[in-house]
Amino acid sequence: MLDITPDKIAHIIIRAREYDSGIDAWAHNGHRRGHGTRTELHDFIESLNDDEQAALVAVMWIGRESFEPEELAEAIATARAEKSTPTEDYLMGEPRLADYLEAGMEALGLSPEDEEQDLQKPV
Numbered sequence: 001m002l003d004i005t006p007d008k009i010a011h012i013i014i015r016a017r018e019y020d021s022g023i024d025a026w027a028h029n030g031h032r033r034g035h036g037t038r039t040e041l042h043d044f045i046e047s048l049n050d051d052e053q054a055a056l057v058a059v060m061w062i063g064r065e066s067f068e069p070e071e072l073a074e075a076i077a078t079a080r081a082e083k084s085t086p087t088e089d090y091l092m093g094e095p096r097l098a099d100y101l102e103a104g105m106e107a108l109g110l111s112p113e114d115e116e117q118d119l120q121k122p123v
Contacts, residue, residue: 002055002059002072002108003051003052003054003055003076004048004051004052004055004056004059006105006110006111006112008048008052008056009056009059009101009105009110009112010105010112011044012041012044012045012056012091012097012098012101013098013101013102013112014098015037015040015041015044016041016092016097016098016101017098018037019037019038019041019092020095020097020098038092041088041092042088042089042092043088045087045088045091045092046086046087046088048087050080053079053087054076054079054080054083055076055079056087056091056101057075057076057079057083057087057090057091058072058075058076058078058079058104059101059104059105059108060091060094060097060100060101060104061075061078061079061100061104062075062103062104062107062108063099063100063101063102063103063104063105063106063107064096064100064103064104068107069107069108069109072108
C-alpha cells in the first residue's frame, strides 16, 4: 500500500517541473529570490511524515526502473533502511524527479495527469 496520496505526489511533480524550468527562480534585478519554488518544494517534502517520504522515494525509484511496481513494499523498506540524507535534499538532487515520479505513478496504476489537473483547477 502506498502511504502517500496521489495528490501530494502530483503537487511535487508540478513544483519539480517549475523548479527544473527556473520559473520563479530569479527576480527582475537578476538576484536569486530567497523564497519561491525551490523553497516551497523543499519545505513540502520536508513536511511529509516518514512513511510518506519513504513511499515518495519508492515511487521515484519505480519510475526510474530501479524497482518493479510489484516490488513496492521492498522499495519502501529499502528507502527507510538506506536513508542517509534528508529526503528533500536527496529528491531535489535528482535532475528528472518529476519525470520519474510521473512514470512511477503510471507504473503503479495511478494517473498523474488527473491529479495534476485537479490541483490546477481554479478555486
